Structure formats: C-alpha cells, structure tokens
Amino acid sequence: MAAKAKYDWEALLKEYLRSDCTSKTQFAESKGINASLLRRNTADWPSKSKSKSNSNKKPKRKVTAKSKSNKNEKVAPNQERKVTGSELALINDEGNLTEKQKLFCFFYVKSYNATQSAIKAGYTAKYPSEIGWQLLQIPKVRDEVQRLKNIKRRSIMISEDDIVERYMRIAFADISDFADFGTEEYPAVDEHGHIMIDGNGNVKTRKRDYLEFKDSNDVDGGLICEISLGRSGMKVKLEDRQKALRWLADYFCMNPMNQHKIAYDKAVLSLRERELKAKEW
Template sequence: MPALTDKQKRFVAEYLVDLNATQAAIRAGYSAKTAEQQASRLLRNVQVRAAVEQGQQKTAAKLEVTKERIVEELAKIGFSNMLDYMRAGHDGDPYLDFSELTRDQAAALSEVTVEDFKDGRGEDARDVRRVKFKLHDKKGALVDLAKMLGFMVEKHEVTGKDGGPIQTETRTWREVLRQEKKG
C-alpha cells in the first residue's frame, strides 16, 4: 500500500479536528474552489480512510471511549425519570429534592436554573426561590440506543429523476480535467 503524501497526512490531521472534510481540505492546502471535491475524493481513498479510522481509534482509546460507555450514558438519559428528582409534599404539591442525587441521575440533567426574587411589595413581599430543571432528550437517547444495539435499522432509498434508476457516467481523468478547464 503506498504511503500517504504530506498533504494527505495534513488532511487527515485536520479532518480529525472537526470532521469537516471541506474545511480540512482547505486547511491542508487544497484550493478553496475545489476543496469540496478534493475532500470527497480524499475520503474515498482507502489509505486516507484507514488513516482517519486509525486516528479516531487512537483518540477513543486515549479518552477511554468505548461503545459500552456510550451505551451506558445514553441509557442514563433514556431511562431517566422525573420521580428521581421530585418528591410530593404533604399537600401533594411537588418539590425538587436533589439531596440524594446519584452521579448517574445527574448525568441525565441538561440544565438546572435557580431564580431568587421577591414576590409582592412592602410588608407583604416574600422571598421566593424558583428551581427549574431539564433532562436531556429522552426520546433522542432511546432512538440512538436502539440504533446502536441494532433494534432499529435506518434504510434510505435512493432513486434517480422521477423515481427512475440513478444515471451513472464513466469518464477518464483527462475528460474530467478537460471539462474543468472549459468550465
């Protein structure tokens, strides 16, 4: 297998930063005009693709990110329950109780907002504390979990114009270069 060129290596390094292939191509020194096409071509290159995958695996190993850890985090969100955070008072009104919150329960929280304010005026004014919280997207986490575990498979059907077959065209590099010079 031929080694990557310096420019290809730079593309791989830049692509691993933000997974934006067009911008990675530009940062790697490819022309901004043709960066999108170059990026597409580079990502189809077997050696470049292998280098990207190797880089992603190296990053995942360094961060100790595994499929199992991802599934665990999604499960914390997907199976979170509002009753883990609220209790009912003697009057039946709910109140928040974070006193025994576990690390797993905290992982499902996306936002906690605390507002202190005065309600009313003068002697009738009273101090009020309003606490609101949001959980991460439960449905989104469950869908992602189902996909990761193979319970749900997405299928995309691709057709050509008016539902017909996809038209393909085979051209040599010379023909492509000639057409680019004309256009």
C-alpha cells in the same frame, strides 16, 4: 507564363526567425523591403516574441497525476492551521504522505468535512471541495484516516454496552434522585404573626407543599437536559425518557441476547407499576 515572385517569402521567414529583429517592420527595413508589402504577404507569420519563446522553450512535459497533486498543494494564504506538538505526534506516520496530506487526514477525522479539512491543511482555497474529494480517493490517505479513527475510538474508551447503559439511565431516571418534594405541616399563625393554640393547648398546624432540589454534587448531571431560574423559581428538565425508551426497544429487538436485556425488562415493568400507582392516587 506566370510572373516569378519578387521575394521568396519562405526563405525570408527563416531569416526573420533567426534574426535579432523584434518586429516585421524592423526586419523589412533591414532587408530593404517595403514594410507594408511585407506585412501583407506575411500575415501568417508568427509574432517574433512568440516564435522566440517557442524556439527557446523545452519540449512540454506531460503532466502526471502526481504533478497535478503537487500543483494543488499551494499553501492558501492565512488558511493553514498550526498543529500542536502532541497533535503532530499522532500524524507522524511512515505512510509516505506529504505533510499537507497528513494534516488533511488529521482535520478530516475531527470534522469529517473534506472541504474545510483541505483548506485548514493548507491546500489552495480555489477548489477545496474537489481537492478534498481527490484526497479521499488516494488509498494511502484513506488508510491514514482509518488509522487515526482507530486511535480516536480507543482514546474515547467507550463501548456499545456503555451507550446502552446511558440510555437506560435516561429512560429510568427517577425525579426523586434530583429533588425532595412532598407535604409538610407547619405552625399556624394569626394575622399578627402569633402562633395559634387550640382549646387543648396544642399548636395549630397547617399543611403546605414543598420542593427542594438536591446539590449538584449529589446528582448525575448527564441526565439533566436543562436548568432554568425564573420568577416562579428553579426548573429542572431531564433528558427525553420516551426517546430513550424507543431507542432501547429498537436496540433490544435487534440484539435480544444483550446482557442488559433482563435489567431493561425489569426496569420497564417497575416503571409501568409506578405509573399505574400514580394514576390510582
């Protein structure tokens, strides 16, 4: 017949959990049990601190997608960017967005960088790329981004025809619109600086080339790519004509009925004629 256990360890465990003892040793002393014996037989007992916290803890609430979103909305130190009153007016919609979601939309439309927009809006900097991506998956956030994009597009007031006209101006810009140049005659002088006279009493002349740039108020600065001043004088470089011509050619192939097509064809013809005359000269 098996010997009966001296102690009922299950009953002692329940007593231990209900007691105010902070350790197994303290509990053993209060019950008059050898502390080493108790520890050997109660290796599977939870620590008192853990059992206390578990006994007092409320049932764990399931974390929903909404609560996760709120958790991510911790303000990143020194990251939140102040928004002016005029800017805030653009994002004060009634789309049921949080303040940080509104700020994210505002910054995203300006940069189209989800990571930096999340940081500037005040989200935690630990996982900004993930947060930015998650925000863009929310339908109401996407709607707000589209709304702000429409406002931006209307404020720019630029149309497809405006772009075509700009490329046409680049493609067919005439250098004479920016500078006066040619050949001129000037009085010839001798080695002493005196004007030279021929046998008939007329002033002798010589020819020289000249180049004079027009004042900035008289030219379209949008057609100039670069201006530099070096030892040899000033140099003006226009925007890339060939690039603009290629863009226009591709555009009119896709849009042959565009209202600018006839003007483009005439301008190309005029440009080719000028190039042929220059070669003949």
